[in-house]
Amino acid sequence: FADExxxxxxxxxxxxxxxxxxxxxxxxxxxxxxxxxxxARADVPRADRLTLxxxxxxxxxxxxxxxxxxxxxxxxxxxxxxxLDVELAADRLLLGEGGVLTDxxxxxxxxxxxxxxxxxxxxxxxxxxxxxxxxxxxxxxSLGRLSLRTDPTRSPTEASAAKGAKRPLQDPxxxxxxxxxxxxxxxxxxxxxxxxxxAGRVEKG
Numbered sequence: 001f002a003d004e005x006x007x008x009x010x011x012x013x014x015x016x017x018x019x020x021x022x023x024x025x026x027x028x029x030x031x032x033x034x035x036x037x038x039x040a041r042a043d044v045p046r047a048d049r050l051t052l053x054x055x056x057x058x059x060x061x062x063x064x065x066x067x068x069x070x071x072x073x074x075x076x077x078x079x080x081x082x083x084l085d086v087e088l089a090a091d092r093l094l095l096g097e098g099g100v101l102t103d104x105x106x107x108x109x110x111x112x113x114x115x116x117x118x119x120x121x122x123x124x125x126x127x128x129x130x131x132x133x134x135x136x137x138x139x140x141x142s143l144g145r146l147s148l149r150t151d152p153t154r155s156p157t158e159a160s161a162a163k164g165a166k167r168p169l170q171d172p173x174x175x176x177x178x179x180x181x182x183x184x185x186x187x188x189x190x191x192x193x194x195x196x197x198x199a200g201r202v203e204k205g
Contacts, residue, residue, distance in 0.1 A: 006031055008044060016056075018042040032082060053087040059104075062096030083110040086117070093121065123147045131176050138177040138200075146195075147186040177201070 004025045011019040020042040021033035030050065036042040037054030045051050074080055086108040093101040101121040108117030108128075114137075115130045126143035177200035185192040 010042070015039050020044045029079070030082070037088070048082045049085055050082050051085045051087070053085075055089040057090065058092040058094060059088065059090045060094040062094060080112075083112070085109050134176045136176065138179050140178070141180045143180075143182045145184040145186070146182045149188055175201075 007023045007025050009021045009023055016037060016039060018036045018039075018041050019033065022031045022044050023029065024031055032045045032048050032050065034042040034045050034051045034053070037052075037056045040054060086106060088104075088106045090104045090106075091102065093104040093106070095101065101123050104119065104121040106117065106119050108115055112132075114132055116128065118127045119125070124143050124146045126141065128142070129140045131137050131139060178198070180195075180197040182195040185195045
């Protein structure tokens, strides 16, 4: 790469993926980039951020997290990558362990300290906050509504088989305390009122 100003780059894969990016001319490192799903054209973001937006029939969160686990951390002295903004819609959001949300709209913003955003689906609606470090405060999920469905005729053996392979367990010391609040909880169509769950590590765990 020549030692000059930033380089604008574009790429397109079929009719589903479109990428517009600005790269550091000396290193090729992305300074800002926008990846669009679903056919729309991408524009380079106005700020030094990475953006992921668009629509897809299905998004596999478990697969994305597994891929993220394979990325190496920045080398010592290497600049951090730009923060990520997400604005996605999907017919189905696959959560792993057999969990699925339908008709989903997700907006999330990454900062140096945390992830925060809002999610709306047929099953739930609310906001979330997840700190990057376990000592940076509690993770929180605040839902205006949460609708759960269970099949009482399904045996535990069937449920376990449907979950398939599990991701490696995260070190509990890396998991922040969590608070979940639900204003309207429904189970199989029955209103159960509001609910609140608070979880944290004990002294030895």
